[in-house]
Amino acid sequence: MRSFWLCLILVFSGFVATAQTNKIDDSLNIRKIYDMSLLNGKSYSWLDHLSNEIGGRLSGSYGAEQAVEYTKAELEKLGLDKVWLQPVMVPKWTRGEREFAYIQTGPGATRNINITALGGSVATPEGGTKAEIIEVQGIEHLKEYGRENIEGKIVFYNRPMRADHIQTFEAYGGCVDQRYSGAKEAAKYGAVGVIVRSMNLRMDDFPHTGSMSYGDLPVNQRIPAAAVSTNDAEYLSSLLKIQNDLEVYFRLNCEQHEDVQSYNVIGEITGSEFPEEIMVVGGHLDSWDLGDGSHDDGAGVVQSMEVLRLFKETGYTPKRTIRVVLFMNEENGLRGGNKYAEVAASKGEDHIFALESDAGGFTPRGFGITATDAQYSKILSWKELFKPYLIHYFERGGGGADISPLEGGNTVLAGLRPDSQRYFDYHHAANDTFDKVNKRELELGAATMASLMYLVDKYGMENISNETTEMPD
Structure with missing residues (x-):
């Protein structure tokens, strides 16, 4: 009996030590992610081009076509395992004079x-x-x-x-x-x-x-x-x-035209251990035509691209397959989000996690999360790791319009939650322009997204284990 209790104490001590080691490793890796985004980020320069060189990107427009070509080319420069265009028919509406x-x-x-x-x-x-x-x-x-x-x-x-x-x-x-x-x-x-x-x-x-x-x-x-x-x-x-x-x-x-072909833009890092488990991060590439769509949703597009770049630059090798998806036609049809989910279902793909940024490029506060109780508790166990970056908002219910068709089964949906007090000053209006986006806030949001993706990739979403850090009070 004495041997039994001694073994139990040793096993428990091992679990505690492993958890503490993981917590330290996670803290250091997240620090690297934030440092890379803030000191050597690409999101702001990408947004500059998307907003000032291309401008409004309403579905079916020349601007949307240019945005597809530009973001595909930039993703190819990152050295991802795969970059491709997913065809989708979208509505075309023009404003006229x-x-x-x-x-x-x-x-x-x-x-x-x-x-x-x-x-x-x-x-x-x-x-x-x-x-x-x-x-x-x-x-x-x-x-x-x-x-x-x-x-x-x-x-x-x-x-x-x-x-x-x-x-x-x-x-x-x-x-x-x-x-x-x-x-x-x-x-x-x-x-x-x-x-x-x-x-x-x-x-x-x-x-x-x-x-x-x-x-x-x-x-x-x-x-x-x-x-x-x-x-x-x-x-x-x-x-x-x-x-x-x-x-x-x-x-x-204004005038409504026949549907035209456009594309979702997709880039992928194939998982090293569990390639069949897919994690998605994304935003929508289209925007309204009055401004240049910097907050809605140019910010989400470049932050999502930056997640994969940060992994490449910091030398992190994902265990699971990580995709960036730049969805077309969120604003007036959701055709891109529906098409992505339709193709994923037809291929029998297993999406374990999807994170969307579509609430502007303001200071990040945290995440809204749609998950089971066990999955949500697991994500909450990482909350302490975000405290140094003033990320405190972890709440049930969240995701985004484009990833919502993936809901079901064990797929966890999450949405970045920036400070929203000024968002509707610019939403869908002519003043949604590049000068309204703060570089530092944009880069903090990208790092916050990458950090959550890192933790989900490292620990997965299926099983709760003692590998994770302790639950906060």
């Missing part, structure tokens, strides 16, 4: 307002649309007014993003339905057009575009849809309080 709108404030008196067509909208008639405008606070309020008060009018959706939500994506989710489905629902009541308050927490003159859908509404019943800046939304609303028969004119010149 710049939109124009004004409020008729009196006989012969007008004031111009800042608008932009919503992605997927039909054009107005050639001469534009002019009608009385009615303000509502959301789709659910349409029935309160009824067809008798809406028919022949322009519906003005004016529900703002709620400023009391600390998590700004919750504020966005609370009102984005009026942008996405507002035109479809207003058309059922006979409206001739819709104008939607921009999804923006700041008061400014930038209208924010974004995708919208008519659902199964017949083409001849579809009405034009535009977003208006927050300053002009406030001005319009204040005028309606004293003049309820106010008229607004707006002109859109």
